[in-house]
Every structure is written in structure tokens, then in C-alpha cells.
Amino acid sequence: MLSTPLFRTVLAERLSRIRGVRADPPDVVVCAGTVAAVSLLARALRATGHTAIGVEDPCWIRLRPSVEAAGLRLVPLPVDDRGRVVSALADQPDVRAVLTTPAHQFPTGVVMSPDRRTELLDFARARAGVIVEDDYDAEFRYDRRPVGTLQAMAPDLVAYVGSTSKILSPALRLGWLVVPEHLATAIAELRPSVDLGVSVLEQLAMAQLMRTGTLDRHLRSTRARYGRRLETLVAAVREHLPSVRIGGIAAGLHVVARLPPGCPEDEVVAEAAAQGIKVLGISQYAVGPRSPAPALVLGYASLGERAIREGVAELATIEQVHRPPG
Amino acid sequence: MLSTPLFRTVLAERLSRIRGVRADPPDVVVCAGTVAAVSLLARALRATGHTAIGVEDPCWIRLRPSVEAAGLRLVPLPVDDRGRVVSALADQPDVRAVLTTPAHQFPTGVVMSPDRRTELLDFARARAGVIVEDDYDAEFRYDRRPVGTLQAMAPDLVAYVGSTSKILSPALRLGWLVVPEHLATAIAELRPSVDLGVSVLEQLAMAQLMRTGTLDRHLRSTRARYGRRLETLVAAVREHLPSVRIGGIAAGLHVVARLPPGCPEDEVVAEAAAQGIKVLGISQYAVGPRSPAPALVLGYASLGERAIREGVAELATIEQVHRPPG
Numbered sequence: 306m307l308s309t310p311l312f313r314t315v316l317a318e319r320l321s322r323i324r325g326v327r328a329d330p331p332d333v334v335v336c337a338g339t340v341a342a343v344s345l346l347a348r349a350l351r352a353t354g355h356t357a358i359g360v361e362d363p364c365w366i367r368l369r370p371s372v373e374a375a376g377l378r379l380v381p382l383p384v385d386d387r388g389r390v391v392s393a394l395a396d397q398p399d400v401r402a403v404l405t406t407p408a409h410q411f412p413t414g415v416v417m418s419p420d421r422r423t424e425l426l427d428f429a430r431a432r433a434g435v436i437v438e439d440d441y442d443a444e445f446r447y448d449r450r451p452v453g454t455l456q457a458m459a460p461d462l463v464a465y466v467g468s469t470s471k472i473l474s475p476a477l478r479l480g481w482l483v484v485p486e487h488l489a490t491a492i493a494e495l496r497p498s499v500d501l502g503v504s505v506l507e508q509l510a511m512a513q514l515m516r517t518g519t520l521d522r523h524l525r526s527t528r529a530r531y532g533r534r535l536e537t538l539v540a541a542v543r544e545h546l547p548s549v550r551i552g553g554i555a556a557g558l559h560v561v562a563r564l565p566p567g568c569p570e571d572e573v574v575a576e577a578a579a580q581g582i583k584v585l586g587i588s589q590y591a592v593g594p595r596s597p598a599p600a601l602v603l604g605y606a607s608l609g610e611r612a613i614r615e616g617v618a619e620l621a622t623i624e625q626v627h628r629p630p631g
Numbered sequence: 632m633l634s635t636p637l638f639r640t641v642l643a644e645r646l647s648r649i650r651g652v653r654a655d656p657p658d659v660v661v662c663a664g665t666v667a668a669v670s671l672l673a674r675a676l677r678a679t680g681h682t683a684i685g686v687e688d689p690c691w692i693r694l695r696p697s698v699e700a701a702g703l704r705l706v707p708l709p710v711d712d713r714g715r716v717v718s719a720l721a722d723q724p725d726v727r728a729v730l731t732t733p734a735h736q737f738p739t740g741v742v743m744s745p746d747r748r749t750e751l752l753d754f755a756r757a758r759a760g761v762i763v764e765d766d767y768d769a770e771f772r773y774d775r776r777p778v779g780t781l782q783a784m785a786p787d788l789v790a791y792v793g794s795t796s797k798i799l800s801p802a803l804r805l806g807w808l809v810v811p812e813h814l815a816t817a818i819a820e821l822r823p824s825v826d827l828g829v830s831v832l833e834q835l836a837m838a839q840l841m842r843t844g845t846l847d848r849h850l851r852s853t854r855a856r857y858g859r860r861l862e863t864l865v866a867a868v869r870e871h872l873p874s875v876r877i878g879g880i881a882a883g884l885h886v887v888a889r890l891p892p893g894c895p896e897d898e899v900v901a902e903a904a905a906q907g908i909k910v911l912g913i914s915q916y917a918v919g920p921r922s923p924a925p926a927l928v929l930g931y932a933s934l935g936e937r938a939i940r941e942g943v944a945e946l947a948t949i950e951q952v953h954r955p956p957g
Binding site for chain 2: 336337341367371478479498503504506
């Protein structure tokens with residue numbers, strides 16, 4: 306297996322320092338990104354008797370094929386303003402695993418409340434289950450330090466997943482996985498069936514960026530830049546789209562913009578695309594049959610402040626046409 | 632999916648030019664190396680009704696977990712000096728797929744004879760099956776041009792697998808797969824469950840090395856160097872190990888050194904390791920219960936000529952102790 310001890314050592318130290326993650330370097334499983342990590346984990350869950358997994362609804366839909374290909378049934382869990390609702394699983398005793406984004410729910414942008422965190426860990430403990438924590442963008446919180454990880458609270462119950470996609474680039478395919486001890490054997494047995502490891506060049510390059518402080522400097526700089534872009538976006542929405550509400554906390558690289566009730570999300574998305582503005586409707590991220598309230602998912606990390614202001618002004622002309630009367 | 636059109640275009644052109652492989656760029660599936668390619672392919676075979684696959688015995692054992700995890704039964708096919716023996720499958724009609732290394736069988740080093748190539752394609756055609764061609768080291772043939780690919784003869788029957796491991800480095804995790812049309816849908820459906828693609832940096836770097844001719848220059852240089860190392864190894868074995876026979880053609884980055892019958896392979900390997908000489912016994916590569924005739928697999932690509940001569944002289948002192956009397 307092509308996994309360098311150096312990268313795992315530097316990464317374990319960093320995860321501990323930044324996110325409180327508890328992992329010895331040899332226990333860090335290096336994978337080709339978050340989808341690969343969840344794919345491996347889903348297969349390990351299936352191999353250890355799981356048949357289903359609760360997923361936030363809406364959620365990052367690119368994880369769906371990995372979970373389904375492993376033979377796990379997806380059980381959608383609604384998300385409200387305190388995070389996903391685990392009580393929806395009360396009458397489904399076969400669900401013993403939940404995939405979640407507690408630091409910054411994707412795509413709604415809410416942070417999981419302390420009582421929901423406790424409830425979720427209690428659920429996993431009661432069912433001898435596991436929580437899969439996708440910590441995809443926690444390093445981008447603009448108003449305060451990010452909330453800690455579930456893994457730090459209960460490493461025996463939580464499988465932790467992270468990647469370089471937000472902190473550096475998705476063009477690297479580099480992610481990691483730290484699993485509870487009871488899953489370690491299944492993961493170790495399945496790992497060689499996936500590939501022989503991840504690019505050694507990228508592991509060594511990331512180790513270098515991490516241990517020299519270069520990554521932290523880069524993050525300080527991008528955090529400031531993305532924070533300004535978020536402020537610009539929020540201000541532009543207030544100015545041009547007064548009937549639209551921005552949801553979620555000041556974090557991450559995207560926001561959800563709630564459209565007025567009855568506004569046809571798909572038409573707004575299509576007309577925006579025709580104007581050269583790439584936005585996605587939140588219905589793209591739905592898991593269950595329930596259609597979410599109309600909203601746009603707006604990524605702002607790669608846009609300058611002027612492009613953000615112009616894009617929102619353009620969106621406003623489209624939204625006005627489709628705003629229900631009254 | 633993070634796969635750059637540029638890399639697939641340059642790669643398809645190169646595979647056509649060097650190996651006669653027939654593939655349109657959009658049909659090239661980019662994977663994290665050979666294990667990842669075979670893993671995907673094995674899952675596609677399982678999804679399209681295959682339950683078993685014939686594999687050469689001995690073979691590169693690192694592919695075994697991928698195939699088994701996909702739920703395919705491994706059926707060992709003996710290898711003789713003309714390649715693997717497909718007639719062993721006559722009484723097993725459920726086997727409709729064969730994984731093979733026709734240009735240079737791993738590890739025995741034999742090249743598949745023309746009649747065996749025809750026989751293999753006839754087998755696949757008769758059973759509506761598929762041949763998986765692992766073209767792992769075909770660019771290293773020292774005495775003549777490498778034999779062509781099976782895929783060039785029958786793209787409708789052959790899935791072609793290659794990687795950068797021998798032509799540049801296994802530290803890159805970059806491989807490719809070209810499948811017959813009847814498997815394309817299953818592959819396309821399964822691909823997103825594996826990962827979101829392979830490092831874009833490595834794809835762009837490889838595209839650059841390929842299209843500028845840098846890779847070809849590198850291969851001309853390494854081919855000359857490895858050819859000299861092989862000659863040195865063969866000469867040293869003749870001098871120091873007269874009872875040992877080097878098998879296979881003048882190709883690749885390793886040879887099989889057949890020990891005298893009755894020589895205890897495992898003891899020779901263990902004592903060599905104790906002397907700091909890393910060799911593997913051919914029994915490491917066995918698939919079926921049949922124990923292969925004692926032999927050592929000797930990799931020479933990363934050793935200088937002096938180290939090769941010294942290593943063989945050292946091996947000779949060990950082999951002499953274990954040579955059966957007579």
C-alpha cells in the first residue's frame with residue numbers, strides 16, 4: 306500500500322490540533338478523496354452487518370452512488386435549523402449508521418446544535434452503531450472558531466472523513482478516514498481491493514505544506530478572502546433580492562438562498578444558466594421524495610466581489626419575473 | 632468526474648500508436664492504477680452476470696482482493712511456455728471471463744503464443760465473454776518490438792488495462808481502462824461510486840510528458856538501461872548459478888529464476904532476506920492449491936549492474952547449500 310508514514314504523521318498531528326480528532330498515525334486511512342473514503346466505509350459497514358444508513362436530506366448527492374453500490378439502503382433524515390432530525394429513525398431499528406455534516410450541514414448551511422449532537426451520539430451508542438462525520442469544510446468559519454468534531458467527543462462511535470478539496474483543491478484527489486476500532490479490521494481487509502494507495506507525490510507535497518505552516522498561511526489568506534466574498538454576497542442579496550433569505554451560518558464556500566414560497570426554482574436555475582450564471586437548485590440535493598422549499602445553492606469561493614455583485618443583480622431580474630404576486 | 636479531456640486524447644493517441652489499442656478518447660476510463668481498473672471491471676462483470684473469472688496461475692497476486700471483493704470466483708489457469716492454458720475451462724461453462732498478461736506473463740515471463748491468442752479470443756467469442764488484458768510492462772521488450780495487444784485484434788471482446796507504474800513510476804497512481812461496448816454502461820454507472828476521479832495534476836503532467844515526446848525519450852533511455860541490467864543478471868546467473876534456469880523472454884523489469892527441482896524455495900528466500908537481498912519466491916504468486924516448481928522472482932530495474940552481480944554471487948552461496956545432492 307502506497308501510503309507514506311510521513312503524511313499520516315503530519316496529518317494526524319494537524320487533525321488533532323485543528324479539529325481535536327483522536328487518531329494515531331498508523332490508524333489514518335488515506336483515500337482518493339471523500340467519495341473514495343465513504344465508498345470504503347460503506348462497504349465495511351455492509352461487511353459488518355449494516356443494511357441501511359441515515360443520510361441528511363438534502364445532502365451532498367455525490368456520496369449517494371458509493372453508499373448504494375455498497376448495498377446500503379439510504380434513509381433520508383430531514384434537516385431543520387438545528388441539524389438533521391435523528392428521531393425520524395425511532396421506528397427503524399435496522400438503521401444503525403448515520404452520515405452527517407455536523408460542523409456545517411451541506412447544503413443548508415446550519416450547524417448541528419449541542420442537544421442534537423448528544424442525541425446523535427446517544428443514538429449510535431444505543432444501537433451499537435456508527436456516525437460517519439463528513440468534516441468537509443470546517444476550516445472555513447468566518448465569525449468564530451468552528452465547532453469541534455463529533456469524533457473528538459466519541460472516537461469509539463464516529464468515523465471521521467476529510468479531504469483536501471476545500472482546504473487546497475479538488476484537483477488533488479486526497480482524503481482520509483479515521484474509523485472506530487470495531488471497523489478497523491473490515492477497513493484493513495477491504496482497502497487492498499480498492500487500489501494500491503494514493504499518489505505518493507501528493508501525499509509528500511501535502512505533508513510538506515502542512516508541516517511547514519504553508520497550508521495554515523494559505524488558509525488564513527483564503528479564509529479572509531472567502532469571508533469578504535460571503536459578506537459581499539449577503540449584502541448584494543439584501544439589496545437586490547429582498548424577498549430571498551440567506552440560510553445557515555457564516556461558514557463554508559456556499560450559501561443557500563431561500564426563494565419566496567411558490568417561486569419555481571427550476572425555472573430560475575434554467576434562466577440563470579441561460580444568462581451564464583451557474584447556480585444549482587436545492588432540489589438537486591434532495592434524497593427522499595419530499596420536495597424541499599425552493600432555494601438556490603450559491604457557490605462564491607471562486608468569484609471576485611464584483612462578479613458576485615453583478616451575478617446577484619442579474620439573478621434579481623430573473624427572480625422578479627417569477628416572484629408570486631401578493 | 633475529474634478526468635481531463637486532454638489526458639484522454641493524448642493517451643488514446645499514444646495507446647493506438649504504441650500498442651494498436653482502438654479507443655476513442657471519451658471511451659478511455661481513467662482510474663487510480665491497475666488495481667483500481669480491475670476492481671471497477673470486476674464489479675462491472677459481476678453486475679452483468681459474471682460469477683467467475685479465470686486467472687493465470689501464477690499471477691500478480693495484488694489483483695486478487697479486487698476480484699474477490701467484487702464477488703467473482705477465481706479459477707486458476709495453469710501457465711506453460713506458450714501462456715495460460717484456456718482448455719482448463721472446457722468443463723466450466725460458468726467461466727466467461729479471463730484475466731491475462733499476454734505480452735509478458737507475470738511472473739513467468741513467457742509470451743502468449745499466436746495459437747493461444749486465437750484460442751483465447753475464440754473462447755471469449757463462443758461464451759459471449761470478455762478477456763481482461765493487463766498490458767502492464769509491454770513497453771519493455773529488449774530483443775524486438777513487443778507483440779501487439781489482444782484488444783487490437785478484438786476490441787469487442789477485450790478490456791484493456793494499463794498504468795504508469797512501469798513506464799514512469801508506481802508513485803503516481805494513474806491507470807486506464809478501455810472496455811468493450813457491452814460493458815460501457817455498467818462501467819459508467821459504477822464509476823461514480825468509486826471516487827470522483829484521479830489527480831488532475833497527474834493527468835495534466837502525464838499528458839504533457841506524452842505529447843512532448845519526453846516520455847518516449849525517457850523510455851528509450853530506461854529501456855537501454857534495463858536491457859543492460861537484464862544482460863548483467865543473466866550473465867551473472869550463468870556464471871554463479873549454473874543449476875538455475877532463467878525463464879521467459881527478454882522483456883519487463885523482472886525474471887523468474889528456476890531453482891533445481893527439490894530446492895527449498897522458502898528457505899532460499901528467507902536466507903537471502905537475512906543477507907539483505909530481497910527476492911520473492913514464485914509460490915507467493917500461486918492462485919490454486921498446486922505448488923509451482925521452485926523459482927525466485929528477481930526484480931532488476933532499480934539495481935545497478937554491480938549490485939546485480941554482487942547479489943547473484945551472494946545468492947549462489949545460499950543456493951549451493953540447499954542444492955539437492957546428485
